[in-house]
Amino acid sequence: MIAMQATTGRATDAAASPVPAFMTRDVCVFYGQKQALTNVSLDIHRNQVTSLIGPSGCGKSTYLRCLNRMNDIIDGCRVTGSILLDGQDIYSGSMDVVHLRARVGMVFQKPNPFPKSIFENVAYGPRIHGIAKDKTELEAIVHNSLEKAGLLAEVKDRMDQPGTGLSGGQQQRLCIARAIAVQPEVILMDEPCSALDPIATARIEELIDELREHFAIVIVTHSMQQAARVSQRTGFFHLGILVETGDTEQIFTNPRDKRTQDYITGRFG
Amino acid sequence: MSNSANGAALPRAAGLGSIFDARQQVSEAVSAGLKRRYAREKRFRLYGMLATLFAVAVLGILLFTIIRTGLPAFTQTMIKLSVTLYPQEIDPKGDRDPQTLSSADYQRLVRDALDDYFPDVTSRNDRRELFAMISPGATYVIRSMVIADPSLIGKRIEIEVPLKDDIDQFAKGKIDSEADQANRRVSDKQIGWYQRLVDRDLIVSRFNTTLFTAGDSRSPELAGIWGAVVGSFWTMSLTLLMSFPLAVGAAVYLEEFAPKNRWTDVIEVNINNLAAVPSIVFGLLGLAVFIGFFGVPRSSPMVGALVLTLMTLPIIIIASRAALKSVPPSIREAALGVGASKMQATLHHVLPLAMPGMLTGTILGMAHALGETAPLLMIGMVAFIVDVPSGPLSSATVMPVQIYLWSDAPERAFIERASAAIMVLLGFLTVMNLLAVALRKRFEKRW
Numbered sequence: 001m002i003a004m005q006a007t008t009g010r011a012t013d014a015a016a017s018p019v020p021a022f023m024t025r026d027v028c029v030f031y032g033q034k035q036a037l038t039n040v041s042l043d044i045h046r047n048q049v050t051s052l053i054g055p056s057g058c059g060k061s062t063y064l065r066c067l068n069r070m071n072d073i074i075d076g077c078r079v080t081g082s083i084l085l086d087g088q089d090i091y092s093g094s095m096d097v098v099h100l101r102a103r104v105g106m107v108f109q110k111p112n113p114f115p116k117s118i119f120e121n122v123a124y125g126p127r128i129h130g131i132a133k134d135k136t137e138l139e140a141i142v143h144n145s146l147e148k149a150g151l152l153a154e155v156k157d158r159m160d161q162p163g164t165g166l167s168g169g170q171q172q173r174l175c176i177a178r179a180i181a182v183q184p185e186v187i188l189m190d191e192p193c194s195a196l197d198p199i200a201t202a203r204i205e206e207l208i209d210e211l212r213e214h215f216a217i218v219i220v221t222h223s224m225q226q227a228a229r230v231s232q233r234t235g236f237f238h239l240g241i242l243v244e245t246g247d248t249e250q251i252f253t254n255p256r257d258k259r260t261q262d263y264i265t266g267r268f269g
Numbered sequence: 270m271s272n273s274a275n276g277a278a279l280p281r282a283a284g285l286g287s288i289f290d291a292r293q294q295v296s297e298a299v300s301a302g303l304k305r306r307y308a309r310e311k312r313f314r315l316y317g318m319l320a321t322l323f324a325v326a327v328l329g330i331l332l333f334t335i336i337r338t339g340l341p342a343f344t345q346t347m348i349k350l351s352v353t354l355y356p357q358e359i360d361p362k363g364d365r366d367p368q369t370l371s372s373a374d375y376q377r378l379v380r381d382a383l384d385d386y387f388p389d390v391t392s393r394n395d396r397r398e399l400f401a402m403i404s405p406g407a408t409y410v411i412r413s414m415v416i417a418d419p420s421l422i423g424k425r426i427e428i429e430v431p432l433k434d435d436i437d438q439f440a441k442g443k444i445d446s447e448a449d450q451a452n453r454r455v456s457d458k459q460i461g462w463y464q465r466l467v468d469r470d471l472i473v474s475r476f477n478t479t480l481f482t483a484g485d486s487r488s489p490e491l492a493g494i495w496g497a498v499v500g501s502f503w504t505m506s507l508t509l510l511m512s513f514p515l516a517v518g519a520a521v522y523l524e525e526f527a528p529k530n531r532w533t534d535v536i537e538v539n540i541n542n543l544a545a546v547p548s549i550v551f552g553l554l555g556l557a558v559f560i561g562f563f564g565v566p567r568s569s570p571m572v573g574a575l576v577l578t579l580m581t582l583p584i585i586i587i588a589s590r591a592a593l594k595s596v597p598p599s600i601r602e603a604a605l606g607v608g609a610s611k612m613q614a615t616l617h618h619v620l621p622l623a624m625p626g627m628l629t630g631t632i633l634g635m636a637h638a639l640g641e642t643a644p645l646l647m648i649g650m651v652a653f654i655v656d657v658p659s660g661p662l663s664s665a666t667v668m669p670v671q672i673y674l675w676s677d678a679p680e681r682a683f684i685e686r687a688s689a690a691i692m693v694l695l696g697f698l699t700v701m702n703l704l705a706v707a708l709r710k711r712f713e714k715r716w
């Protein structure tokens with residue numbers, strides 16, 4: 001309950017001020033000698049879903065992984081430019097990476113629950129960060145998160161069963177619950193529906209729309225329809241360059257760049 | 270793009286017939302080769318089956334010989350004696366002083382008992398031969414009975430004591446009574462006396478408990494593997510205690526934390542090489558470093574364990590790294606993604622998932638160490654040690670070395686016991702390997 005209030009409180013603040021959650025300027029990423037991203041400048045706003053689209057290998061995942069410094073664990077990966085979260089440079093020495101990842105959650109392409117119980121999956125984040133004061137509070141957070149992820153009804157009588165025993169779509173929602181249990185400010189989703197059937201996809205899309213109320217969401221997707229359905233803003237990547245960014249409606253109805261137009265009309269990619 | 274599309278359009282219209290021709294050709298080629306392919310596959314399967322059969326047969330022969338040689342060692346031929354515990358022999362003063370009780374001449378009582386059975390054997394030489402049929406262990410049996418219960422003194426007790434190993438071998442049919450007397454270790458007279466004892470129902474065959482409770486001895490009928498088992502236990506425990514944490518630590522560091530650069534490559538190559546170093550080299554190293562430099566007691570389980578730790582370390586490190594590698598990276602990402610530190614991700618998620626694989630590797634490494642002999646010969650664990658080791662610093666031997674010692678002995682009965690010890694050792698190894706299989710099964714279920 002406390003958790004809900006806290007997040008809604010933050011959301012109202014954000015609505016009052018137009019300062020973006022993430023402000024990225026001239027981001028370049030190198031894998032060894034190879035440059036994967038060139039001068040990407042993009043803002044991620046609160047209470048909005050930002051979708052990143054583009055042909056395979058254009059650097060969407062790479063960009064996403066910059067936002068919670070997941071690229072740190074790749075040997076030889078180097079990031080330049082500035083990425084500000086609430087005005088603070090996340091690559092500066094004063095930003096602790098553990099703290100950053102608590103503020104910026106991530107949902108991966110393939111559902112990856114821990115091979116532990118459903119409860120443990122969701123409780124893990126709050127526990128390591130010491131968010132809950134006692135057991136009842138932890139239980140409240142777990143319930144709350146599962147509820148928000150739209151999974152509670154399906155799993156409430158089998159919380160102690162392994163999370164890996166759920167269906168693919170349920171597992172992905174479990175991963176979303178796990179991410180929101182830490183009450184992040186931003187949630188990054190890398191093709192969260194690519195392994196799911198249309199029904200599970202529709203559920204997740206609904207969920208994303210609901211979650212927008214509390215979080216800033218960035219979603220990478222290969223489905224134009226999905227981007228059009230769930231996002232308010234869209235960025236189009238091509239060959240490591242952010243070609244065009246704008247309101248989703250504008251991008252899909254009236255793209256300024258020829259490459260964007262070709263891509264969304266299916267001429268390449 | 271448009272150029273090549275135009276180019277492709279032309280032969281497509283003209284060559285519809287030739288595509289059919291090509292298909293026909295392919296299908297003919299496939300069916301022509303099919304028979305040959307199947308024949309080759311059949312031959313390949315046959316080779317595989319023959320190889321497996323050969324391996325199973327060799328293993329079967331090995332086990333059969335060991336069991337056939339070793340099985341008799343599990344029984345011991347005993348003689349029933351009726352011993353009178355004369356007070357004037359054992360405790361002339363009658364004060365039951367433990368000192369007197371333990372130093373009394375029990376051998377004499379045994380001889381008296383035998384004299385009762387064979388009043389006709391009177392010559393000095395014959396009596397010596399007669400007494401030689403009974404194991405020196407008989408006196409220990411009586412002594413320990415008397416010390417445990419001094420009230421027995423003055424009474425007549427019925428006991429079963431082991432016969433000497435040669436008579437035991439004869440009783441088990443291992444000595445040919447037809448052979449020339451000079452070439453066998455049992456004389457015609459002894460055979461005659463033995464037959465008389467059998468006729469009077471005084472010979473029994475019992476399960477050989479001594480084999481499992483005693484340490485080594487010069488007399489085969491008094492020798493047991495317990496000393497070696499305890500020595501092996503100490504050595505293995507210490508090896509496990511030292512090698513497991515070290516190996517897991519090294520594997521986790523190398524796999525999860527170390528940067529991948531030239532130095533870690535060098536370390537990797539070295540670890541792999543270390544696993545292939547002949548074990549005797551580790552023994553030489555142990556002799557020079559642990560005994561020579563650090564002064565660890567020679568022959569002790571401690572120094573044995575240090576040497577075996579060096580030997581098993583690379584095996585466990587390699588297995589542990591493989592186990593860590595097999596944990597999907599998505600688990601690490603999941604943990605890091607919710608804000609776990611690298612340490613937490615490793616300890617909470619990666620290590621538990623890799624643990625069964627690590628344990629499997631550890632058990633296989635330990636099984637390897639349990640059967641290792643060569644390096645232990647270098648550090649003095651090959652000494653003749655009668656006492657059961659009392660701790661990691663007392664002199665000890667281990668099972669494979671005990672087997673080595675016994676199989677080298679001239680007495681037939683020792684050869685028999687060596688085979689029995691091999692059976693016990695194989696039993697331990699089987700249990701360890703089954704444990705490893707069970708762990709692997711659990712590991713597979715996870716995914």
Ligand SMILES: Nc1ncnc2c1ncn2[C@@H]1O[C@H](COP(=O)(O)OP(=O)(O)OP(=O)(O)O)[C@@H](O)[C@H]1O
Pocket residue numbers: 031034036054055056057058059060061062063074
């Ligand atoms: N770990 C890595 N090491 C080296 N190069 C990489 C690595 N990860 C990605 N790349 C390269 O960076 C470029 C961008 O990759 P990225 O994964 O960001 O593409 P993407 O847009 O997410 O593609 P997809 O839609 O297929 O997921 C690609 O050319 C890829 O080969």
Ligand SMILES: [Mg+2]
Pocket residue numbers: 060061062190
């Ligand atoms: Mg991607």
